[in-house]
Amino acid sequence: MTTSNHPPYSLPSTYSPLTLQVSPEVASRITGDKGLACKRFLTYQYANTRLGEFISKVKASPFGKNTIIAVTGDHNFWGVFDYTTEEYPGLYGVPFYLYVPRELRRPGAGADVSASHIDIMPTLYNLALSEQKYVSLGNDVFDRSVQHRGYNADGFILTATVSARYSMDNGSLQYFERDKASPARLCVAAENDGHLALIRYYKAAIAVTDHLLQNKYLEKKQ
Incomplete structure (x- = not known):
């Protein structure tokens, strides 16, 4: 369990997130706090980025x-x-x-x-x-x-x-x-x-x- 994909959804200071673009369709379906939802999207982005880097290293x-x-x-x-x-x-x-x-x-x-x-x-x-x-x-x-x-x-x-x-x-x-x-x-x-x-x-x-x-x-x- 980490604080990146669980509350408070914080990212490491060493990570520079990519620009987050939420489509109108996705935005219209968000329930509750949209700011919190965007924080969760960013932590998901972070997890996928780091996972991709790990898999690429193993493959190479x-x-x-x-x-x-x-x-x-x-x-x-x-x-x-x-x-x-x-x-x-x-x-x-x-x-x-x-x-x-x-x-x-x-x-x-x-x-x-x-x-x-x-x-x-x-x-x-x-x-x-x-x-x-x-x-x-x-x-x-x-x-x-x-x-x-x-x-x-x-x-x-x-x-x-x-x-x-x-x-x-x-x-x-x-x-x-x-x-x-x-x-x-x-x-x-x-x-x-x-x-x-x-x-x-x-x-x-x-x-x-x-x-x-x-x-x-x-x-x-x-």
């Missing part, structure tokens, strides 16, 4: 041929924008950047793959650990033989075609399909077998996770 170094770099975030700009129901992918989505040296690359993954943080480690295992066996609830994003799903603790489950949201608190359900004109948006949809399969998968994944965590916890206590 002797380690670049055998080093895999994975970068992600835990949430988006909470408190800066409001999101509609149709914009759930934007509300819950975070970037996942993966640098793999040419010699280690495998075909398969694409921008249409729906995944979540639980899929990152299986992906890295298969890239770096020479077919070692491991236990995981996630999937390798390069594996085209499985159906890829992204899901989170809020009960939002997403695939390339359909998605749903299930509340663990009260059991309420929402069903969606991808907006064909704008794949980053959703359209409210009637329940179908694909939605029901997502809900079953989500419930099973949460149950298995709870079981594993409880067993490991009990083993440590004993």
